Amino acid sequence: MPSQVVYVKDKHTKLFIPGPTEVKKEIIEAMNEWMFGHRSSTMTDLFTTITEDTKKFLGTDHHVIILSASGTAFMESSVMDCVDKNVLCSTCGSFSNRMADIAERLGKNVDRLDYEWGTAVKPEDVREALEKKEYDAFTCVMNETSTGIRNPLEEIGEVMKDFPDTMFLVDAISALGGDYIDIDAHGIDVIYTSVQKAFAMPPGLAVCVVNEEAYQRSKNASSGSFYAGLAKNIDYYKKKGQTPSTPAISLMIAYRAQMKRMLEEGHKARSQRHLDMAEYTRGWAKKHFDMFPEEGYWSQTVSTIANTRDLKIEELRQEVNKKYDMLFSNGYGKQLKEKTFRIGHMGEHTLESVKALTDAIEDVAGM
């Protein structure tokens, strides 16, 4: 296969939606590789490299699984593997609700600790609920993409330490990699993300960090998942450094290249860059509009802005896209669609690229 000119669209729409986010050109092009056997030493080398690099980047001593699927697969398997009967699901928006829906679909007894959209889960409420009833697990979203809330995971984790039999299962899909968390320090048993968010990779892979307690729970469970199964995947990795099923080789090659970049930047520096973008966006929002979510719990990767100027968001969005080739999101779901809008400042975005977007919005809205 001789090198040759490959067609790549010159012009493209820059993504400021809360994922998929922008993927760097060289990461997309890294996928220009022939296939190889998934039981070969080339695969072992690739898979152990991306797994160990991910542990290093996240600074965790726990198990890491990289699976060919969306993060949703881990929402499901973590419940299948860790919950026998009762699970408490905190819900504060669409994606935390999805966790509860999945647990119900799996036939588990689900209690919801429900919050109004735009508000955060409070540690004292979690404690109260866990004191009332025994649960196999408690689920919480780190970053509620639909509302732009960042839940106080660290404080909730301190509560969870008092309930060691209740697994703490965390959906960090739009946050991990762009919002620093010390995974091993806060009683988190399972935490997972999708790579098309703050990792800034092409979608199709999910990453799950599993501590020893959750691994043991999964291993000894009377029933559980196979494809996204926690112990199933961890055991195969331990034994062979590979995946139980054929993985998405091309995406893992892209992962390797992007994770090297992430390691160079570092977890904390990457988080700081995201905070800088978030603070700029919040300042801009407060000057021209208002922030939608409860103060003190603003997401570091996606800002949800209240449409206080009563702009026609869908029109604005399309006009900015047309004139500037930049795409931001309207609010999530019917209720928030026009009442809010969302700017995803994650992955490889910079203060400059976010400023270019807010300039574009100002121009089109005539602000």
Place this chain on the structure above:
Amino acid sequence: MPSQVVYVKDKHTKLFIPGPTEVKKEIIEAMNEWMFGHRSSTMTDLFTTITEDTKKFLGTDHHVIILSASGTAFMESSVMDCVDKNVLCSTCGSFSNRMADIAERLGKNVDRLDYEWGTAVKPEDVREALEKKEYDAFTCVMNETSTGIRNPLEEIGEVMKDFPDTMFLVDAISALGGDYIDIDAHGIDVIYTSVQKAFAMPPGLAVCVVNEEAYQRSKNASSGSFYAGLAKNIDYYKKKGQTPSTPAISLMIAYRAQMKRMLEEGHKARSQRHLDMAEYTRGWAKKHFDMFPEEGYWSQTVSTIANTRDLKIEELRQEVNKKYDMLFSNGYGKQLKEKTFRIGHMGEHTLESVKALTDAIEDVAGM
């Protein structure tokens, strides 16, 4: 992103393993595209195109799901969605055993209709087993990759028609697309494959065909899967022409390009090409060695050859790889590893490429 020269390895190992198989250069390079939103019209266009093209290629009126995962995910979800209590699993090798293992892991009551490795599932045995006990589903592998057996799915399907309450769940992972089957004609309720086999695409996607009965069973099940859930995915497609979770966009772009090629060739012509390759390989095997599996049930996509010359298979394999950049497989598992070897003639291989491999084997083995 200006067009530019992209690095692609000139030399590569040609894969004659039973998947991942060779992917054409232009299909790999089709992935050189920027990301876009998974809720955009671009996504709807891509996803409905590949879904409808797949229905057209397979000649089915049933529902088609294309999921970002390995085919193993559908092994799991088809059991989750279609089996309440009892499932009968025919086992005749490693992958059909995996289906039974997954069902057990899910906590179902599993009976195994077990065959010696290298022999095929017999319709009359299926009838006898189904007459003895009521099952929610019966599972069968179309092509047992570990032994090179092609089960008589069409005849088994005729038996299944007499047991309408028992879902017929078929793993066609290394066969579909390279071995013609009239899906709608033989009582098959669910049949799935992975794209890195006879579809000749980069791994990371799985395809599942679901008839109306299985869809209804899934929809009305008291518990089931979400991520790979049959009704979950079908309903989302019906409503929005998209996927419930963010899909592997790059892989779907490659899928679109390759499925266009497959449509041009046609399902039956593609199957005939595979049969030609299989017949050539069988002839060669019988001349120099012997076929391993039961006669009359030889796979059309992977030939398992008995090592009657007592060659050192692993050494031969490595030498052929080193000298000719071609890779075939040794036997599957400890028992067959040296007693058999496997040639995958699937996807985009041709009579010429398979002949080149057998010539290479003859040369290296000094035959």
